[in-house]
Amino acid sequence: KDAYAVIGNPIAHSKSPLIHEIFAKQTQQAIHYGRIYSELDDFKKTTQEFFERGGKGLNVTIPFKLQAYELAQHKTPRAQSAQAANMLWVDNGQLWCDNSDGEGLTRDLRRLLKQRSGAALSGINVLILGAGGAAQGVIEPLMGAGVASITVFNRTHEKAEALVKQFTGLATKAKVHLKALPLSELKNGSYDLIINATATGLSNESPIAKDILRAIIHPDTLAYDMVYGKETCFMLDAKALGIQAVDGLGMLVEQAALAFETWRQLDLEKTPLDINGAITTV
Ligand code: ATR
Numbered sequence: 001k002d003a004y005a006v007i008g009n010p011i012a013h014s015k016s017p018l019i020h021e022i023f024a025k026q027t028q029q030a031i032h033y034g035r036i037y038s039e040l041d042d043f044k045k046t047t048q049e050f051f052e053r054g055g056k057g058l059n060v061t062i063p064f065k066l067q068a069y070e071l072a073q074h075k076t077p078r079a080q081s082a083q084a085a086n087m088l089w090v091d092n093g094q095l096w097c098d099n100s101d102g103e104g105l106t107r108d109l110r111r112l113l114k115q116r117s118g119a120a121l122s123g124i125n126v127l128i129l130g131a132g133g134a135a136q137g138v139i140e141p142l143m144g145a146g147v148a149s150i151t152v153f154n155r156t157h158e159k160a161e162a163l164v165k166q167f168t169g170l171a172t173k174a175k176v177h178l179k180a181l182p183l184s185e186l187k188n189g190s191y192d193l194i195i196n197a198t199a200t201g202l203s204n205e206s207p208i209a210k211d212i213l214r215a216i217i218h219p220d221t222l223a224y225d226m227v228y229g230k231e232t233c234f235m236l237d238a239k240a241l242g243i244q245a246v247d248g249l250g251m252l253v254e255q256a257a258l259a260f261e262t263w264r265q266l267d268l269e270k271t272p273l274d275i276n277g278a279i280t281t282v
Pocket residue numbers: 129130131132133134135154155156159197198199200205206207
């Protein structure tokens with residue numbers, strides 16, 4: 001059986017093995033998909049050992065996405081844009097990396113918006129909370145999906161400004177209004193989608209005060225937290241204010257589907273993956 005695994009620290013909680021098992025079953029493929037724990041300093045050694053033993057592909061999770069990107073000799077454009085990788089594999093003796101997180105997010109958002117109102121991702125106004133690695137990975141995919149505007153708010157405003165600066169050229173080309181705003185300048189009632197890309201999902205804090213959240217949403221705003229597996233403060237606040245709030249489970253399943261498709265070279269016309277089925281099973 002071809003061997004795959006997810007590598008991270010911690011890793012015991014990872015749902016990736018289950019998701020890949022579901023896809024393997026759906027497409028009648030025999031693969032082995034494991035979990036690999038790596039010490040923080042051993043990432044390079046651990047991955048080398050995996051591939052030397054004949055491993056076919058690795059999914060990379062926190063905190064190794066940056067190291068995976070740096071380690072690879074070949075980087076796909078979308079990995080370069082995110083400056084981080086969530087997939088590693090060897091081709092002709094060379095290490096490749098890719099990043100399917102951003103496209104996983106846009107696919108999940110399209111599915112969610114379509115399910116609830118037939119609304120599209122194109123043309124909407126997006127607010128991203130946070131300016132770290134997670135935020136960096138989603139800006140270009142959102143621009144590619146044709147959103148009208150992206151506003152970045154971060155606790156440390158300078159970091160939001162620096163992040164926006166990196167994508168200014170691309171935003172102009174894509175005709176997307178991209179800007180960093182401090183809290184006091186967020187626009188009342190104007191964001192259709194608010195993505196929590198801060199690390200607060202893990203620490204039980206709110207990325208934005210509830211009163212401010214109340215002011216900047218409208219009844220159809222979708223609140224999306226990129227973490228999965230629990231109701232974050234951000235999600236609880238959003239729900240208390242009466243808007244729909246979801247976690248990042250769909251994004252996790254979608255990024256896994258993209259990896260599975262790449263590695264198994266599936267003809268998706270003939271064998272489409274059942275994403276909704278996977279989401280309800282995990
Ligand atoms: P990741 O790769 O997960 O994005 P990161 O690069 O360390 O992690 O970025 C963490 C993000 O969460 C940053 O935007 C950070 O804000 P600062 O730049 O001001 O540090 C944000 N963050 C972390 N804890 C936060 C908190 N308690 N409130 C608001 N933002 C927080």
